[in-house]
Amino acid sequence: MMYTADMLKVFNEHRGDAIVIPGRGGIFWVDISTRANLDLPLGDPAMGGHGAFALGLALALPKRRVVLFDSEGDVQMGMSILLSVAEQRPANFYHFMLDNECYATTGGQPVPNAKNVAYDVIARGAGYPRAFAFDELEAFASALPGILAEPGPVFTALKVHPNIQNQPIGQRRRWMTRTRDQAILDMQREVRISA
Amino acid sequence: MNDAVTTAQLSPEVVLNELKKQKVTHVVWLPDSETNWLYLLMKAEPSLHLVAVAREGLACSTAAGLAAGGKTPVILIQNTGLMESGDSIRGWLIGLSVPVVLMVGLRGWTRHGVTQDTAAVYTEPFLNAFGLKYYIVESDADANRIEVAFEEAKKTKRPVVVLVADEFHGFNR
Numbered sequence: 239m240m241y242t243a244d245m246l247k248v249f250n251e252h253r254g255d256a257i258v259i260p261g262r263g264g265i266f267w268v269d270i271s272t273r274a275n276l277d278l279p280l281g282d283p284a285m286g287g288h289g290a291f292a293l294g295l296a297l298a299l300p301k302r303r304v305v306l307f308d309s310e311g312d313v314q315m316g317m318s319i320l321l322s323v324a325e326q327r328p329a330n331f332y333h334f335m336l337d338n339e340c341y342a343t344t345g346g347q348p349v350p351n352a353k354n355v356a357y358d359v360i361a362r363g364a365g366y367p368r369a370f371a372f373d374e375l376e377a378f379a380s381a382l383p384g385i386l387a388e389p390g391p392v393f394t395a396l397k398v399h400p401n402i403q404n405q406p407i408g409q410r411r412r413w414m415t416r417t418r419d420q421a422i423l424d425m426q427r428e429v430r431i432s433a
Numbered sequence: 434m435n436d437a438v439t440t441a442q443l444s445p446e447v448v449l450n451e452l453k454k455q456k457v458t459h460v461v462w463l464p465d466s467e468t469n470w471l472y473l474l475m476k477a478e479p480s481l482h483l484v485a486v487a488r489e490g491l492a493c494s495t496a497a498g499l500a501a502g503g504k505t506p507v508i509l510i511q512n513t514g515l516m517e518s519g520d521s522i523r524g525w526l527i528g529l530s531v532p533v534v535l536m537v538g539l540r541g542w543t544r545h546g547v548t549q550d551t552a553a554v555y556t557e558p559f560l561n562a563f564g565l566k567y568y569i570v571e572s573d574a575d576a577n578r579i580e581v582a583f584e585e586a587k588k589t590k591r592p593v594v595v596l597v598a599d600e601f602h603g604f605n606r
Contacts, residue, residue: 278501284524287494290486291525294495297459297484298502318487322495326484418529422501431503 240375242336242398246270246307248379249334252386256303256332257295257425261288262343263307263336265401265413275428280418282343286315289333293323296331296390302429303330303386310337310395311349313357320393324365329389333361338400346402361393369393443572443599445471448536449478451579455534458504459484461492465511465538489514490521496533497525511538512556512596522563522592532586534579535594539569542598560594567594 243266250270257276260267264279271277280291292306313320313335323331339352358369369392370385372378378396385392403410416424448471452460460475461484475481484499486492489510496506510518515537526533541550548554560567566585568578579595586593 280529282524283497283528284490284494284520287491287497287521287525290491290494291498291501293484294459294461294498294500294504294506295502296498297482298499298504316488316491316494319491319495322484322486322491422529425501426503 239373239397239399240378242266242401243270244375245378245396245398248375248382249305252382253305254303256305257299257429259288259292259295259304259306261307261312261336262309265411267307268413268415275424278421278425279414279416280421281414283418286312288312289316289319289323292331292333293319293326293328296328297326299429299431300328300330303332304328305332306334308333308335310335310339310355310357311341314349317360320361320364320366323391324361327367328391331390331392332386333366333391333393335393335395336398337395338398340400340402342400342402345404346400357395358393361395366391366393369395371395371397373397443570443576443597445474447573447576448579448597449474451576452507453478453480454580455507455583456505457507458482459496459499459506460509461486461495461499461506462509463487463489463492463511463514465514466540471509488517490518493518493521494525497529497531500531500533501529506533508533508535510535511552512540513552515594516552516555516559519559519563522565526592527563530590531592532590533592534582534586535592536579537594537596539596539598542569542596544571544598556596565592565594567596569596569598571598 242263246267259278288308296304340346340348358371361369459482463486492508496508499506541553568582570578582593582595
């Protein structure tokens with residue numbers, strides 16, 4: 239297993255001018271990213287929808303790379319979006335998934351069948367042309383340039399240590415420094431689109 | 434088709450024209466019994482990009498992403514799926530201030546007559562519970578309500594619903 243922050247630091251070296259939706263990695267990404275105006279740290283508007291949001295964004299901005307750090311809990315909830323992604327085949331979409339095997343923000347309860355799901359196999363079965371799975375940081379770091387060099391959609395499952403939170407929600411560190419609306423506006427200005 | 438019946442119906446061509454007038458770019462959809470008649474026309478329309486989803490809540494988050502990227506999506510689903518989408522409507526559409534129109538097939542509509550389909554029984558209370566403005570469109574005469582819905586969505590930066598209350602027309606072509 240790797241630590242999410244370490245993995246994101248590796249990714250950041252290859253980020254380029256991609257729009258990044260950090261998902262549940264956002265709590266670490268805000269301190270790593272150097273291009274905040276291309277980040278969409280939306281937190282969790284509603285579980286299960288990040289893949290679909292990223293698909294929509296990728297379709298809207300086909301000339302801009304869109305990178306999502308999804309999570310296995312969200313993918314389990316909205317798994318059918320893998321079919322839609324595969325059908326639409328956005329070449330600019332890079333779908334990473336942080337698999338900590340649990341619902342970390344509610345105290346670490348395991349997701350269904352937590353240790354026995356091959357999400358890369360599911361993605362390939364859904365029609366993604368490429369899919370990978372990594373347990374170790376070194377292997378991921380070595381493969382990442384090749385993953386990003388080829389067109390998407392590509393799915394990459396990453397086993398990560400959970401960042402379990404047991405404090406009441408009102409007592410947790412507030413890592414989102416911008417509202418969701420502001421983050422979207424900042425991104426739109428950066429890529430020069432009006433909505 | 435019987436001309437006497439035509440005037441009481443909602444033509445898919447009229448709906449498609451309304452979408453084109455609003456410069457809709459993407460239709461995020463899942464088939465239903467009311468809107469199949471529109472599908473064939475949309476598929477053939479070069480200005481529209483259809484994005485199929487397998488669960489209606491994902492139409493909401495997909496539309497949110499499209500809107501964030503500067504496009505003009507419309508969501509095309511059935512009232513059953515509207516209700517399934519509740520948390521996605523809350524978080525992705527209302528939460529992200531997405532000015533999107535949801536064209537929702539109103540399965541079971543009896544014009545507030547004796548309604549036996551619970552899908553229709555719960556649709557309007559569901560919309561009222563979420564504070565979503567909605568317009569019922571039953572025939573071509575109501576089609577201008579679609580434009581009203583789009584304008585209201587833009588003005589309020591909130592989702593607005595068009596309930597499509599005409600069933601099966603377009604199958605008999």
